Amino acid sequence: MGLHSTYGLTRIINARGPYTPLGVSRSEDGVTAAVAAALSEFVVMEELQDVADRALARFAGAEAGTVVHCTASAITLAVAATMTGESAERIAALPDTTGMPRAVVLPAGHAVDYGHPITQAVRLAGAVPVTVGTDETYTLEDLEAGLARPDVTCLLLVSSRLVRGAGAELSEAVAVAHRRGVPVVVDGAAQDFRIDELLRTGADLVTVSGQKYLGSPTAGLVVGRADPVAAVRAQERGIGRAMKASKEAVIGVLAALEARAELDVAQWKQQQADKLADFVTRAGALRGITAGPVPDPTGLPFERARIEVDPAASGMDAAALERALYSGSPSIRVMPGCRQGAQELLLELVPLRPAEIDTIVARLGELLPGRQD
Numbered sequence: 001m002g003l004h005s006t007y008g009l010t011r012i013i014n015a016r017g018p019y020t021p022l023g024v025s026r027s028e029d030g031v032t033a034a035v036a037a038a039l040s041e042f043v044v045m046e047e048l049q050d051v052a053d054r055a056l057a058r059f060a061g062a063e064a065g066t067v068v069h070c071t072a073s074a075i076t077l078a079v080a081a082t083m084t085g086e087s088a089e090r091i092a093a094l095p096d097t098t099g100m101p102r103a104v105v106l107p108a109g110h111a112v113d114y115g116h117p118i119t120q121a122v123r124l125a126g127a128v129p130v131t132v133g134t135d136e137t138y139t140l141e142d143l144e145a146g147l148a149r150p151d152v153t154c155l156l157l158v159s160s161r162l163v164r165g166a167g168a169e170l171s172e173a174v175a176v177a178h179r180r181g182v183p184v185v186v187d188g189a190a191q192d193f194r195i196d197e198l199l200r201t202g203a204d205l206v207t208v209s210g211q212k213y214l215g216s217p218t219a220g221l222v223v224g225r226a227d228p229v230a231a232v233r234a235q236e237r238g239i240g241r242a243m244k245a246s247k248e249a250v251i252g253v254l255a256a257l258e259a260r261a262e263l264d265v266a267q268w269k270q271q272q273a274d275k276l277a278d279f280v281t282r283a284g285a286l287r288g289i290t291a292g293p294v295p296d297p298t299g300l301p302f303e304r305a306r307i308e309v310d311p312a313a314s315g316m317d318a319a320a321l322e323r324a325l326y327s328g329s330p331s332i333r334v335m336p337g338c339r340q341g342a343q344e345l346l347l348e349l350v351p352l353r354p355a356e357i358d359t360i361v362a363r364l365g366e367l368l369p370g371r372q373d
């Protein structure tokens, strides 16, 4: 806890998952060491980027890949790439899009807010977001109608827990766009475990955050077809200058990709399941609480813990319990439930150390009197 006492920072237990306002993720030792080594060295950035681009493409099984500052910037630069290609003139002109196609079609439920609206990441490139369908759903006909505009530059789709409503299969939406010759960008920021699945939708570009489950320093990973990826990288001579990856981020991504390639995902998944089962058993034994696992709606390989509170038995509702966990020291940060009106909280245990999970259980025990059988 050196950092926290040095700078007077609040000590927290982050049970919210890879949440940007709480520092997103923990990097493992190999990544930390690689980043530290990078900080004191000069490198030819172009060489380093080339190495990372090749490693990323290999990792994703894509034609090409490149690293930019973060996924928010990756979205802006992917949209820019579809407007400019590798034209130096167009790249220099952005965000002035005079003479370029500039409508970015996206389903209304995919207009997510991950700290700012994704539509602003689109507008930063000079493009204009055009939503189709409703928050509840969109059909392939809705997409066809949106894509029929003469000035469409790309279709933007999102794969995230944040997506609202249901709608067409991603691969079907991609096929509709491709039939019209429109390229497709898929934002899969937290979906690094599912990159191959997102690429199999046929998307031209997929964007993923290095710093979420992959555990690199902040970085936006862009993978996909060679031409649009080259056009993303070419933005470094334009608006991408303000969205570049640092040398330590690129080196950290290389180290994190190596670590992931060596990870036994089946074993990791089992460890997560065991950790969750143990927590659910212990938390569920407390008076006024029912605990259970909730699968990730996007198909990530782990579950979260749901705590349901019975206000009559525990003397507090879910919101009061969340506030009480928040107010202690360390401050325990959990997620509100997503089912309307339900007295529930969600916890993600993936990056937590055993002692932190013990602290959460102990705090719940203090706040809710234990069951006396």
Ligand SMILES: *Cc1c(COP(=O)(O)O)cnc(C)c1O
Pocket (backbone or CB within 6 Å): 020, 070, 071, 072, 073, 112, 114, 158, 159, 160, 162, 187, 188, 189, 190, 208, 209, 210, 219, 220
């Ligand atoms: C986190 C997130 C982003 C932003 O990623 P950064 O790397 O933090 O810029 C974009 N889209 C979705 C769906 C996210 O979850």
